[in-house]
Amino acid sequence: MRDQDNGMVSTLQRPTTDDPEAWKAYWESQGQVWRTQAEIDEERQTYLVQRKAIIPNRENGIYPFKDIELSRADVEWLLAMHENGRGPVDWSDERQRNRKGIDLRGAILSTIDLSYLPLARTCGGLTVREWDSQESNQRDWARIHLERAHLYRTHLEGIDLSGAYMEGADLSYAFLERSYLVEVHLERTRLHKAHLDHAYLREAHLEGSHITQAYLYETDLSLSHLEGKKMSLDDLNRVRIWDKSFPAVLPPAELNGSFFDSGTKLENIFLGDNRYGSASLADLHWGDANLLTIDWTAVSILGDEWKAKQPKKYSGANKDKQTGIQEHLAAVRANRQLAVALQVQGVNEVASYFAYRAQKLQRLVFRRQKKFGQYIFSFFLDLLAGYGYRPGRSVLWYLTVIVGFALAYHFLGGLSLNPPDALIFSIMSFHGRGFFPSLSQETNLHNPLVMLAATEAIIGLLIEISFIATFTQRFFGK
Numbered sequence: 001m002r003d004q005d006n007g008m009v010s011t012l013q014r015p016t017t018d019d020p021e022a023w024k025a026y027w028e029s030q031g032q033v034w035r036t037q038a039e040i041d042e043e044r045q046t047y048l049v050q051r052k053a054i055i056p057n058r059e060n061g062i063y064p065f066k067d068i069e070l071s072r073a074d075v076e077w078l079l080a081m082h083e084n085g086r087g088p089v090d091w092s093d094e095r096q097r098n099r100k101g102i103d104l105r106g107a108i109l110s111t112i113d114l115s116y117l118p119l120a121r122t123c124g125g126l127t128v129r130e131w132d133s134q135e136s137n138q139r140d141w142a143r144i145h146l147e148r149a150h151l152y153r154t155h156l157e158g159i160d161l162s163g164a165y166m167e168g169a170d171l172s173y174a175f176l177e178r179s180y181l182v183e184v185h186l187e188r189t190r191l192h193k194a195h196l197d198h199a200y201l202r203e204a205h206l207e208g209s210h211i212t213q214a215y216l217y218e219t220d221l222s223l224s225h226l227e228g229k230k231m232s233l234d235d236l237n238r239v240r241i242w243d244k245s246f247p248a249v250l251p252p253a254e255l256n257g258s259f260f261d262s263g264t265k266l267e268n269i270f271l272g273d274n275r276y277g278s279a280s281l282a283d284l285h286w287g288d289a290n291l292l293t294i295d296w297t298a299v300s301i302l303g304d305e306w307k308a309k310q311p312k313k314y315s316g317a318n319k320d321k322q323t324g325i326q327e328h329l330a331a332v333r334a335n336r337q338l339a340v341a342l343q344v345q346g347v348n349e350v351a352s353y354f355a356y357r358a359q360k361l362q363r364l365v366f367r368r369q370k371k372f373g374q375y376i377f378s379f380f381l382d383l384l385a386g387y388g389y390r391p392g393r394s395v396l397w398y399l400t401v402i403v404g405f406a407l408a409y410h411f412l413g414g415l416s417l418n419p420p421d422a423l424i425f426s427i428m429s430f431h432g433r434g435f436f437p438s439l440s441q442e443t444n445l446h447n448p449l450v451m452l453a454a455t456e457a458i459i460g461l462l463i464e465i466s467f468i469a470t471f472t473q474r475f476f477g478k
Contacts, residue, residue, distance in 0.1 A: 070104070113149075117155065121158045183202060193214060197218055270297050280302065281304065363378040
């Protein structure tokens with residue numbers, strides 16, 4: 001076999017065995033680098049050709065591969081034979097973006113490894129317009145089954161996957177730009193660093209999913225579900241056909257490190273659930289995404305905090321000390337970052353709530369790190385003024401101290417100070433005059449009233465400092 005320098009193109013003979021390495025090398029020599037499996041036999045090819053010839057009918061739920069279990073080798077052959085051998089849609093070629101991909105509506109590809117395949121513009125469900133106009137049974141007939149499928153770095157640009165069953169699938173690094181995923185079931189999927197730019201994920205089910213460091217520029221997530229939830233019995237029974245370990249309760253979705261921008265639509269998105277927690281948001285790049293359209297009243301705690309407070313990992317194993325600390329630090333970051341993003345958009349009341357939670361979580365970190373001095377001081381600030389986010393506490397403590405010391409002056413003075421005088425003396429002592437009480441006992445430094453007044457003066461000084469800091473924090477955001 002001679003190379004190109006000698007005037008001939010290098011080629012490989014067609015393998016005669018099922019050796020995967022030999023077939024992979026052969027397909028590479030044919031320019032089909034995405035193929036890895038031995039070619040299906042003639043009998044299977046004839047069967048697939050017959051199925052391809054079936055004319056789709058949405059009203060009656062008739063599709064070429066509906067309820068047919070396909071292997072990766074089947075899909076590879078269908079891609080190679082698409083449009084009389086023209087092959088799959090090459091999304092990188094803008095002239096091909098109007099081509100239709102292979103029709104896999106209703107097909108069963110659960111647990112199949114479809115990594116790296118060029119499945120751009122594939123029909124795996126109804127289009128958005130069809131989805132909105134068709135009845136529920138017609139929608140169900142078209143749903144593709146991709147439960148627990150491996151779609152690592154698979155090209156799914158412009159694909160129609162509305163309503164698809166994709167629970168537990170691995171879509172890490174997958175290319176899903178401009179894909180249509182209306183009401184798609186993506187519970188407990190992996191979307192790590194997936195490209196979802198301009199994707200349409202309206203009403204998508206993303207509970208329990210890992211969407212970490214994903215690209216969500218101009219993505220429509222309206223009405224999508226990112227909260228934790230309890231699986232319905234019907235859904236659970238269906239999913240467990242493919243994954244017997246699928247949990248009955250799903251944790252919140254994880255959006256850690258993902259990227260939003262001004263075009264990311266978050267209208268009426270379901271981020272929170274008071275029972276099962278809210279989405280994890282640590283290190284999320286909010287960009288200029290509009291946060292005013294989210295119902296923050298449903299978000300009591302972020303998923304990062306919910307996760308940190310769980311005694312065990314998702315696998316069921318106990319957490320070690322370092323894992324617990326790191327998870328709490330992530331929860332601190334998530335709350336602080338969200339507070340800043342909300343404050344920038346003028347949602348100050350909600351921002352204060354998450355900033356306060358960040359401070360409380362930081363106190364837990366001090367305790368876990370055995371920094372007891374910082375923990376006690378932090379606890380004191382929380383008790384006194386809620387870290388500046390609970391100004392009412394300062395007022396309450398002020399009144400408590402004034403009234404409490406007034407009663408003490410009244411009784412310690414042998415009832416010589418009537419209640420009004422005791423109250424006035426307490427106010428004077430609180431605001432600094434306790435060091436120089438204007439009573440006959442002032443020359444006797446061992447007098448209980450003098451010592452009590454000095455104590456109140458010190459307490460008053462601390463509360464006043466706290467009150468000033470609280471006022472500044474609350475009304476000037478400093």
